[in-house]
Amino acid sequence: MADVDVEGSVARRDPTPSASRVPPQPIHEGIARAQSEPPPRWLRVLPFVGRAPALTGHQWSVIGVLGAANLIDSYDLAILGLALPQIQAGLAIEESAIGALTATVRLGVIPAILLTVLADRLGRRRLLLVTILGFTVSTFLTAFARDARDFAMLQFLARVFIAAEGILAVVVIAEELGATTRGWGIGLLGAMGTLGYGLASIIFSTVNVLPFGWRALYIAGVLPLLLLAWFRRSLKETRRFETHRAGRDDHGGLEGLLQPVRNLARMYPARIVALCAALLPIAFVFETSMLFVSKTLQQEHGYAPGWIAVMFLTVGLIAPIGNVAAGLLGDRFGRKRVMIVGIPVNAVAVILFYNTTGPWLPLVWGLMVVSLTVVLVLFSALGSELFPTSYRSTASGMRALIATLGAAFGLWLESQLYEITGSHGAAITWMLIVTPLAPLIIALFVPETANQELEAIAPERAS
Numbered sequence: 001m002a003d004v005d006v007e008g009s010v011a012r013r014d015p016t017p018s019a020s021r022v023p024p025q026p027i028h029e030g031i032a033r034a035q036s037e038p039p040p041r042w043l044r045v046l047p048f049v050g051r052a053p054a055l056t057g058h059q060w061s062v063i064g065v066l067g068a069a070n071l072i073d074s075y076d077l078a079i080l081g082l083a084l085p086q087i088q089a090g091l092a093i094e095e096s097a098i099g100a101l102t103a104t105v106r107l108g109v110i111p112a113i114l115l116t117v118l119a120d121r122l123g124r125r126r127l128l129l130v131t132i133l134g135f136t137v138s139t140f141l142t143a144f145a146r147d148a149r150d151f152a153m154l155q156f157l158a159r160v161f162i163a164a165e166g167i168l169a170v171v172v173i174a175e176e177l178g179a180t181t182r183g184w185g186i187g188l189l190g191a192m193g194t195l196g197y198g199l200a201s202i203i204f205s206t207v208n209v210l211p212f213g214w215r216a217l218y219i220a221g222v223l224p225l226l227l228l229a230w231f232r233r234s235l236k237e238t239r240r241f242e243t244h245r246a247g248r249d250d251h252g253g254l255e256g257l258l259q260p261v262r263n264l265a266r267m268y269p270a271r272i273v274a275l276c277a278a279l280l281p282i283a284f285v286f287e288t289s290m291l292f293v294s295k296t297l298q299q300e301h302g303y304a305p306g307w308i309a310v311m312f313l314t315v316g317l318i319a320p321i322g323n324v325a326a327g328l329l330g331d332r333f334g335r336k337r338v339m340i341v342g343i344p345v346n347a348v349a350v351i352l353f354y355n356t357t358g359p360w361l362p363l364v365w366g367l368m369v370v371s372l373t374v375v376l377v378l379f380s381a382l383g384s385e386l387f388p389t390s391y392r393s394t395a396s397g398m399r400a401l402i403a404t405l406g407a408a409f410g411l412w413l414e415s416q417l418y419e420i421t422g423s424h425g426a427a428i429t430w431m432l433i434v435t436p437l438a439p440l441i442i443a444l445f446v447p448e449t450a451n452q453e454l455e456a457i458a459p460e461r462a463s
Helices: 025-033 041-045 057-082 084-090 095-106 109-122 124-142 148-176 182-204 214-234 239-247 253-266 269-291 293-300 305-333 335-355 361-385 389-421 424-434 437-445
Strands: none
Touching: 057 084, 057 124, 057 148, 057 182, 057 214, 057 269, 057 293, 084 095, 084 214, 084 293, 095 148, 095 269, 095 389, 109 124, 109 148, 109 253, 109 389, 124 148, 124 214, 148 182, 148 239, 148 361, 148 389, 182 214, 182 305, 182 361, 239 389, 253 269, 253 389, 269 293, 269 335, 269 361, 269 389, 269 424, 269 437, 293 305, 293 335, 293 424, 305 335, 305 361, 335 361, 335 424, 335 437, 361 389, 389 424
């Protein structure tokens, strides 16, 4: 059923008259006529990329800007996991309250969906600039949190902007790259994001000697403001959105703002249901399994912060490779096949990490990271490919919302299971019981999108 939509149509078939959708041909012709350019110099510092495909100067610029923003996002996300014991001690957070606090922070993705809806009406560029400014300021202010409530509130706000920026970045890459390079571009975007984790781990290795301790990690988050002028100058609106905006029937006021939401419910509704149903079992456990890595290594295996940094900067280097590999494998073998293999591999790696000890523990963690990376990259790709331009950002936001609800519930449940088992590792292992549902749903109900133009995968339908 690789090419069959769950609504009974073939993914490559356009079920609507040509008058009811935006003609894709001018966009494709423009891409074909654009002259490719050699890879930019900054790509040389990413040896894991391998041989890059032929892209235009504009496409390289898009990847560079969004990759830098994604790096900054990931830096903020990494701090909470790395410095959790230090933050917990500094703000006097009880052990049983950790899961609830991090779940609250994770719920910041819920209001982020409002920004993705606006991006389908006002444009991708404008909302990307708002999110970049928003998460930078929120991260900086987190350094001045007085207690757990302040910390949760500021990180909740930061997560709103981080989530929206990550969603829109994938949408822009999907809209600006061609069918045969789209997966590679999304993978490279994720790979550049993992560099933020590496940067965070380097700074974290000195957390016990830094002035202000863990707070200094968040103070450093203000530095990206220096890049804002570059972001404004380099970011352009996507050609697909410009074409869509020129051809759509605009409605003013609230009706116009809600049009993407109506489209989500009326065009390809079974696709969003299938995608979210497949994502939910993964989201339920992946946030929790990654959150407790540093804490488990420090408190159960005696790793010092410096050794954790070394692990992140050695074994952790396979994470960006996993991002690029996800894109390449997804383009070559299809998104579905790679995900169906990657999901159970990740589950096995999580079980081994939280239930074994010994010198191979960093290698097990590496398998856990790379398999999760592959799966999440391809979920992001599907979230932007399965839906038309008119509500592509909104659909991606809905996917992120479901992932957030699943992760928040998983974090809450982990706290409850911890009270029963007395072990974070045992609690996480029990949570993996739902994981096999995901590959089954993907195999039966999610259409394949690899190597097809976006307009062929999801033509605009009358709404």
